[in-house]
Amino acid sequence: MTSLQYFQTPFPTKPSRTNLNKQKTNIKVNNVSTVLPSTLVGNASGRKVFRTTRHDASASMMTDFDYVEEILPSGRPNIPTKKQLVDPVRQGVITEGGVGYKQTVVIRSYEVGADKTATLESILNLLQETALNHVWVSGLLGNGFGATHGMVRNKLIWVVTRMQLQVDQYPIWGEVMEVETWVGASGRHGMRRDWLLRSLATGQVYACATSTWVMMNQDTRRLSKMPEEVRAEISPWFIEKKHSTPEKIMKLGNNAKYINHSLKPKRSDLDMNHHVNNVKYVGWMLETIPEVFLESHQLTSITLQYRRECGSSDTVQSLCEPDDEDGILMERTEEESCINVCHENSVQVEVLQDKPVKFPLSYTHLLQITGELKIEEIVRGRTTWKRNSSTLPTL
Amino acid sequence: MTSLQYFQTPFPTKPSRTNLNKQKTNIKVNNVSTVLPSTLVGNASGRKVFRTTRHDASASMMTDFDYVEEILPSGRPNIPTKKQLVDPVRQGVITEGGVGYKQTVVIRSYEVGADKTATLESILNLLQETALNHVWVSGLLGNGFGATHGMVRNKLIWVVTRMQLQVDQYPIWGEVMEVETWVGASGRHGMRRDWLLRSLATGQVYACATSTWVMMNQDTRRLSKMPEEVRAEISPWFIEKKHSTPEKIMKLGNNAKYINHSLKPKRSDLDMNHHVNNVKYVGWMLETIPEVFLESHQLTSITLQYRRECGSSDTVQSLCEPDDEDGILMERTEEESCINVCHENSVQVEVLQDKPVKFPLSYTHLLQITGELKIEEIVRGRTTWKRNSSTLPTL
Numbered sequence: 001m002t003s004l005q006y007f008q009t010p011f012p013t014k015p016s017r018t019n020l021n022k023q024k025t026n027i028k029v030n031n032v033s034t035v036l037p038s039t040l041v042g043n044a045s046g047r048k049v050f051r052t053t054r055h056d057a058s059a060s061m062m063t064d065f066d067y068v069e070e071i072l073p074s075g076r077p078n079i080p081t082k083k084q085l086v087d088p089v090r091q092g093v094i095t096e097g098g099v100g101y102k103q104t105v106v107i108r109s110y111e112v113g114a115d116k117t118a119t120l121e122s123i124l125n126l127l128q129e130t131a132l133n134h135v136w137v138s139g140l141l142g143n144g145f146g147a148t149h150g151m152v153r154n155k156l157i158w159v160v161t162r163m164q165l166q167v168d169q170y171p172i173w174g175e176v177m178e179v180e181t182w183v184g185a186s187g188r189h190g191m192r193r194d195w196l197l198r199s200l201a202t203g204q205v206y207a208c209a210t211s212t213w214v215m216m217n218q219d220t221r222r223l224s225k226m227p228e229e230v231r232a233e234i235s236p237w238f239i240e241k242k243h244s245t246p247e248k249i250m251k252l253g254n255n256a257k258y259i260n261h262s263l264k265p266k267r268s269d270l271d272m273n274h275h276v277n278n279v280k281y282v283g284w285m286l287e288t289i290p291e292v293f294l295e296s297h298q299l300t301s302i303t304l305q306y307r308r309e310c311g312s313s314d315t316v317q318s319l320c321e322p323d324d325e326d327g328i329l330m331e332r333t334e335e336e337s338c339i340n341v342c343h344e345n346s347v348q349v350e351v352l353q354d355k356p357v358k359f360p361l362s363y364t365h366l367l368q369i370t371g372e373l374k375i376e377e378i379v380r381g382r383t384t385w386k387r388n389s390s391t392l393p394t395l
Numbered sequence: 396m397t398s399l400q401y402f403q404t405p406f407p408t409k410p411s412r413t414n415l416n417k418q419k420t421n422i423k424v425n426n427v428s429t430v431l432p433s434t435l436v437g438n439a440s441g442r443k444v445f446r447t448t449r450h451d452a453s454a455s456m457m458t459d460f461d462y463v464e465e466i467l468p469s470g471r472p473n474i475p476t477k478k479q480l481v482d483p484v485r486q487g488v489i490t491e492g493g494v495g496y497k498q499t500v501v502i503r504s505y506e507v508g509a510d511k512t513a514t515l516e517s518i519l520n521l522l523q524e525t526a527l528n529h530v531w532v533s534g535l536l537g538n539g540f541g542a543t544h545g546m547v548r549n550k551l552i553w554v555v556t557r558m559q560l561q562v563d564q565y566p567i568w569g570e571v572m573e574v575e576t577w578v579g580a581s582g583r584h585g586m587r588r589d590w591l592l593r594s595l596a597t598g599q600v601y602a603c604a605t606s607t608w609v610m611m612n613q614d615t616r617r618l619s620k621m622p623e624e625v626r627a628e629i630s631p632w633f634i635e636k637k638h639s640t641p642e643k644i645m646k647l648g649n650n651a652k653y654i655n656h657s658l659k660p661k662r663s664d665l666d667m668n669h670h671v672n673n674v675k676y677v678g679w680m681l682e683t684i685p686e687v688f689l690e691s692h693q694l695t696s697i698t699l700q701y702r703r704e705c706g707s708s709d710t711v712q713s714l715c716e717p718d719d720e721d722g723i724l725m726e727r728t729e730e731e732s733c734i735n736v737c738h739e740n741s742v743q744v745e746v747l748q749d750k751p752v753k754f755p756l757s758y759t760h761l762l763q764i765t766g767e768l769k770i771e772e773i774v775r776g777r778t779t780w781k782r783n784s785s786t787l788p789t790l
Contacts, residue, residue, distance in 0.1 A: 077569050077596065089501050089571045089595075091486070106484050109527045109540070110520040110674065114665040121663070125505040132504045136569065145504070173667070174472050174531065176484045200484075201472065266682060267689060268516070270509040272568070279505065287661060294662060 084137040092133055099237045100182035101134035104200060107171045117170035120286070120299055124165070124279045127195050127209055130179040140233055145272040150230040156215040157273050159223075159309065161190070162246055165209040166301040176200040184238045186212045189226040191234065194241070212246075218273075221309065249305050249380040252366040256319035260288045261370075263316040275309040285365040285381050288320040297385040307377040314369045316378065323362040361385050479532040487528050494632045495577035496529035499595060502566045512565035515681070515694055519560070519674045522590050522604055525574040535628050540667040545625040551610040552668050554618075556585070557641055558699040560604040565693070571595040579633045581607045584621040586629065589636070607641075613668075616704065644700050644775040647761040651714035655683045656765075658711040671705040680760040680776050683715040692780040702772040709764045711773065718757040756780050 072078050085094045092103040111122035135141045135148070142152030151157070171177050178198045186192040190212055197207040215224045263284055271277040282302065286294070310316060365381035467473050480489045487498040506517035530536045530543070537547030546552070566572050573593045581587040585607050592602040610619045658679055666672040677697065681689070705711060760776035 076567060077571060079569065089486075089499060091484075104484060108520075108524045109667070110523060110672070112667065113663060114667060114669050116667055119663060125503075128505060129503045172471060174474065176472060267686070268508060268514060268678065272504070272507065272509060272511055274509050277505070283663065291662070 079136060079141045079143070080139050083139040087133070087137050090133050090137070092130075092137060094137065095180060096182055096239060099239060100180060101130065101137060102178055102180040103130050103133060105130075105177050105179060107173055107175045107177065109173060112173045116173045118172070120165075120167070120302070121279050121283060123167065123170075123197065123207060124163075124282060126177075126179055126197070127165075127181070128279070130181050130195065131193055134181050134183075138237065140237075148230055148233045150227060150233050151215065154224075154227050154230065155218050156224055156227075156230070157218045158191075158213045159216045159273075159306070160211055160213050160278055160304075161306050162212040163209065163278065163304040163306075164211070164246070164301070165207060165303075167207040167299065169204070169206040170298070171197075171199070171206055177206070182237075182239045182241075183234070184240055185235070189224075190214045191238075216309075246305075247303060247382065249303065249382050250364060251377070251380060252319045252321050252364055254319070256321045256366070258288050258290065258320040260284065260318040263318060265310065265312050265314065265316070267312070270312055275311055276314075278304070278306070281310075281367055281379050282381075284316065284318045284367055285320065285383070288318040288365070289363060289383075293385075296388055298388055299383055300386050301382075301384045303382045305380045307379060308369075310367075310369060310378050314371075317368050317370050317375075319366040319368070321364045323364070474531060474536045474538070475534050478534040482528070482532050485528050485532070487525075487532060489532065490575060491577055491634060494634060495575060496525065496532060497573055497575040498525050498528060500525075500572050500574060502568055502570045502572065504568060507568045511568045513567070515560075515562070515697070516674050516678060518562065518565075518592065518602060519558075519677060521572075521574055521592070522560075522576070523674070525576050525590065526588055529576050529578075533632065535632075543625055543628045545622060545628050546610065549619075549622050549625065550613050551619055551622075551625070552613045553586075553608045554611045554668075554701070554704065555606055555608050555673055555699075556701050557607040558604065558673065558701075559606070559641065559696070560602060560698075561696045562602040562694065564599070564601040566592070566594070566601055572601070577632075577634045577636075578629070579635055580630070584619075585609045586633075611704075641700075642698060642777065644698065644777050645759060646772070646775060647714045647716050647759055649714070651716045651761070653683050653685065653715040655679070655713040658713060660705065660707050660709065660711070662707070665707055669706075671707070671709075673699070673701070676705075676762055676774050677776075679711065679713045679762055680715065680778070683713040683760070684758060684778075688780075691783055693783055694778055695781050696777075696779045698777045700775045702774060703764075705762075705764060705773050709766075712763050712765050712770075714761040714763070716759045718759070 083094070085098075086092070090103060091105070092101060094100065095102050105126055107118050107122070111118050111125075113119050132141075132146050135146050140148040142149040144152055144157060146158050147156060176199075178200045180196045180198070182194055184192045184194070191214075193211045193213060195207075195209040196205055197209075198205050215226060215230070216222065217224050265276045265280070269276050269280045281304065286299075362382065362384045365379075365383065367378040367381075369376045369378060478489070480493075481487070485498060486500070487496060489495065490497050500521055502513050502517070506513050506520075508514050527536075527541050530541050535543040537544045539547055539552060541553050542551060571594075573595045575591045575593070577589055579587045579589070586609075588606045588608060590602075590604040591600055592604075593600050610621060610625070611617065612619050660671045660675070664671050664675045676699070681694075757777065757779045760774075760778065762773040762776075764771045764773060
């Protein structure tokens with residue numbers, strides 16, 4: 001059985017026999033960087049266990065911890081079966097006294113749009129990625145998309161029922177960010193997952209998000225209660241924090257102002273759970289908003305309430321309705337020649353091509369499956385927007 | 396002026412005043428990990444210069460090098476203006492005696508398809524990302540999409556004219572890969588860029604790629620000669636390696652077997668150069684191949700020859716023609732009821748739903764802009780395929 005490993009240094013090369021047992025781990029906890037050698041303490045059945053001593057300055061103590069690396073005979077990585085306090089290749093570390101997780105990410109060239117800021121889809125992808133890496137390092141991950149060993153035994157998968165994201169500032173290309181995530185209980189059978197996205201250089205919070213998850217049987221596709229063995233696995237990781245009440249989103253009718261018909265999922269839109277990935281939904285929603293609005297505005301928040309999953313053979317309709325905040329922001333002329341801009345409780349009037357134009361600042365969204373027999377809701381959404389600072393008129 | 400910084404440890408947190416001058420750099424070169432303290436040797440105009448000593452075992456010598464971190468007053472990162480031998484946050488390091496670059500990447504959850512292997516688009520994205528990071532750490536990057544300072548002064552951008560990728564094995568979700576890249580001359584006015592994608596655990600090469608780039612004036616959108624000042628910047632980075640001759644790709648006519656009409660770029664398809672990103676083209680090409688073929692096959696190579704750029708207002712047509720290798724592989728019945736599978740020089744016959752089916756193993760592709768006045772080629776392509784091992788029939 002081949003048993004290779006990853007290195008804990010930032011710039012690893014192919015391992016040589018001579019240095020397998022001379023690992024060093026560079027850990028930074030509570031602003032004190034401590035580099036101490038690891039010792040290989042076990043090596044059996046494709047597992048390598050290194051013991052490392054961590055110096056935790058805030059607690060003024062030295063703690064031993066194991067970093068376990070598992071490689072399959074094929075050379076492919078195995079999912080850790082034991083909690084990892086650090087994951088050097090993922091640039092991740094356990095936080096919140098042992099139950100949270102944070103990870104350093106650099107905003108990549110293909111994660112930004114033409115304006116060089118990260119796209120909303122990229123941010124949502126990074127949230128998903130860090131959530132899954134949290135489960136990965138926890139040692140709980142079964143052979144699924146975030147599913148624990150107990151969930152795999154019960155043929156259960158996670159499905160998201162609600163996602164709420166607020167973006168105050170979009171990171172730019174090359175910016176180094178830190179994504180922190182943690183989980184908590186949501187009712188008796190659900191789980192809440194929260195995130196913070198911070199600038200690593202300044203600590204400034206750019207975005208925060210919260211979400212609710214429940215379990216679904218992967219064969220019957222029906223929602224399930226949380227089995228006791230799964231509760232025993234995940235509840236020690238729960239953190240209780242006070243949260244805002246989820247807002248209700250009204251259901252749009254078929255008379256919505258903007259409708260995209262006949263959207264078809266592509267092969268590449270399916271994720272490991274074999275349904276359309278949540279992030280794809282957001283793309284469909286945003287594409288339904290008029291181009292002229294998207295060009296001059298930036299999304300500041302999005303709320304999604306999921307109703308059912310969407311498969312590869314479904315045909316989807318995306319509906320979108322701008323807000324009519326007390327009749328001030330919306331004036332429904334056919335030409336949409338007049339758009340007002342509400343900015344921080346004031347109403348601003350902008351002249352575009354010699355015509356005054358009115359803009360709403362919120363949209364309600366609905367994605368639904370249009371089948372032969374009936375129409376079924378996939379997800380309801382709300383988005384709020386602010387004017388791009390570069391195009392904000394000076395009054 | 397605010398002057399903050401990134402940390403060179405894998406798990407950075409917000410910097411505190413007390414540890415700004417106590418940096419440690421963990422470098423791994425030629426299989427010897429050396430951790431030595433860095434010293435702050437300069438701190439002016441938003442720049443922090445750390446001097447670190449590297450122990451290079453193969454050369455049995457100690458070398459000093461500087462790791463320069465630049466932060467804008469806004470707290471946003473600045474592009475380095477000096478060559479960086481290591482980039483801890485990007486997990487990158489200069490190779491090839493100072494002119495190549497390699498980077499560790501973990502295959503992320505949203506970079507894989509339903510089968511948990513990295514998609515072709517993800518691999519192409521990672522090649523782009525490491526190429527740009529190579530320019531980033533070189534200190535040559537101007538304020539553009541890989542453009543050097545000299546290119547920015549001359550209003551030039553890079554455009555790709557050819558890209559060739561061979562994939563022997565697709566990395567899976569969570570797999571830790573190493574992408575290595577380097578550049579060379581291509582004729583008098585072009586640049587070649589090559590890549591290798593390796594498993595970090597085993598060193599096995601999964602994919603390799605080569606590409607050719609020329610310069611374009613960003614205003615006139617016309618190709619340009621390489622100015623001498625740009626040659627002086629980039630030619631010291633050139634490595635000469637022997638390369639295969641690019642294959643010619645025939646131009647498809649409008650009688651191609653499969654045609655996708657009326658493809659429209661979306662806002663999110665545009666990159667920092669304000670044209671449709673190359674990776675998007677590949678998506679359009681592959682979507683034109685019949686679903687039944689994609690489900691049972693894996694791409695093993697792709698060659699792209701770019702003719703002109705595609706803007707956001709263009710309407711695109713994707714044409715695709717399967718090979719008819721000596722009449723063995725293709726039988727053009729309307730129902731396509733009979734598909735043969737050629738696998739490693741043998742012809743295999745598979746029965747799908749009680750019908751024998753014939754499959755070609757190569758496709759020729761063409762993307763073209765269908766304007767009112769004329770049709771213009773964007774890119775020609777060739778793809779080759781092998782049968783998925785999981786669906787390979789036993790004969």
